[in-house]
Amino acid sequence: MESDPGTLIHQRFGLDLPLDMPAEMGARLGPWLGRSVCREYRSEPVSGELLSALLACAQSAPSKSDLQQYAIIVVEDAAARASIAGWLPSMPWIAEAPLFLVFCGDIRRNQRICDLRGRSHANNNQDSFLNAAMDATLAMSAFMQAAGAAGLGTCPISHVRNHLPQMRDLLALPPGVFPVAGLCAGIPARREPLSMRLPPSLVVHRDRYDDAGLEADLAAYDARRHAAQPIPPEKQKNAHHYGTAEMCTWSDQVSRQLSLPERENLREFLRGHGFDLE
Numbered sequence: 210m211e212s213d214p215g216t217l218i219h220q221r222f223g224l225d226l227p228l229d230m231p232a233e234m235g236a237r238l239g240p241w242l243g244r245s246v247c248r249e250y251r252s253e254p255v256s257g258e259l260l261s262a263l264l265a266c267a268q269s270a271p272s273k274s275d276l277q278q279y280a281i282i283v284v285e286d287a288a289a290r291a292s293i294a295g296w297l298p299s300m301p302w303i304a305e306a307p308l309f310l311v312f313c314g315d316i317r318r319n320q321r322i323c324d325l326r327g328r329s330h331a332n333n334n335q336d337s338f339l340n341a342a343m344d345a346t347l348a349m350s351a352f353m354q355a356a357g358a359a360g361l362g363t364c365p366i367s368h369v370r371n372h373l374p375q376m377r378d379l380l381a382l383p384p385g386v387f388p389v390a391g392l393c394a395g396i397p398a399r400r401e402p403l404s405m406r407l408p409p410s411l412v413v414h415r416d417r418y419d420d421a422g423l424e425a426d427l428a429a430y431d432a433r434r435h436a437a438q439p440i441p442p443e444k445q446k447n448a449h450h451y452g453t454a455e456m457c458t459w460s461d462q463v464s465r466q467l468s469l470p471e472r473e474n475l476r477e478f479l480r481g482h483g484f485d486l487e
């Protein structure tokens with residue numbers, strides 16, 4: 210795998226961004242710049258010792274107010290895994306990955322703790338929901354980074370949220386615990402090519418938000434990305450609605466996806482599952 214940070218940055222952005230970094234720092238940051246998801250795994254299992262270490266790394270992530278409002282379900286049961294894979298047949302990596310975990314937001318544990326301490330829990334609200342989702346995300350991110358450092362590949366799976374009632378029943382998720390994302394992990398057979406990112410000019414703002422350059426910078430990004438990584442017809446989103454395009458740019462793909470509603474049932478599911486989001 211490429212490890213020179215300058216080359217990686219060029220591949221990541223399709224731009225020659227200035228990079229003034231001592232070689233030692235470049236060597237440390239290379240794995241971050243060069244990461245990509247993994248959707249093809251070797252069949253070798255991940256040892257229980259390594260899994261325990263990675264879970265410890267996940268639990269070492271920061272957590273809002275140290276409230277630790279998340280839970281991790283390691284899906285070990287073959288039939289349960291087959292069910293999840295069966296609900297998402299377009300993603301065979303869910304069945305093939307040696308490991309599959311589900312990272313959940315969890316406000317239930319602290320509700321029970323308040324109860325045990327004889328106090329009422331007065332924070333079942335949108336802020337707690339967001340904090341729980343962030344805690345789960347940070348734990349998943351720490352797991353992914355640790356797995357990467359240990360030579361594993363990973364792929365988050367938000368599509369577990371396409372089947373919320375089924376996931377709830379399969380994993381016995383009680384009220385107050387909801388799936389944020391699944392995660393495949395294992396020794397990579399192949400990693401996805403580096404995916405080109407938006408230029409920093411569209412993402413990083415100095416002192417105040419300023420998107421005056423959106424149209425020009427986006428057009429340039431679309432052109433760069435299409436030249437390097439064209440989106441083939443079979444990967445173009447919502448083709449049943451929009452057909453396929455010879456030149457489907459990144460922004461075309463974004464608007465194809467976001468113009469049709471997805472997962473509209475989340476709020477209703479959460480309402481019926483112990484979350485007060487009013």
Ligand SMILES: Cc1cc2nc3c(=O)[nH]c(=O)nc-3n(C[C@H](O)[C@H](O)[C@H](O)COP(=O)(O)O)c2cc1C
Pocket residue numbers: 244245246248300364365366367368369390401402403404
């Ligand atoms: C929260 C989250 C959910 C994702 N869900 C899925 C998923 O359901 N299936 C999948 O194959 N990839 C999924 N991905 C992976 C993204 O598609 C991937 O990160 C993105 O295309 C950029 O590629 P890269 O990570 O290799 O740079 C998810 C990523 C994130 C952060």
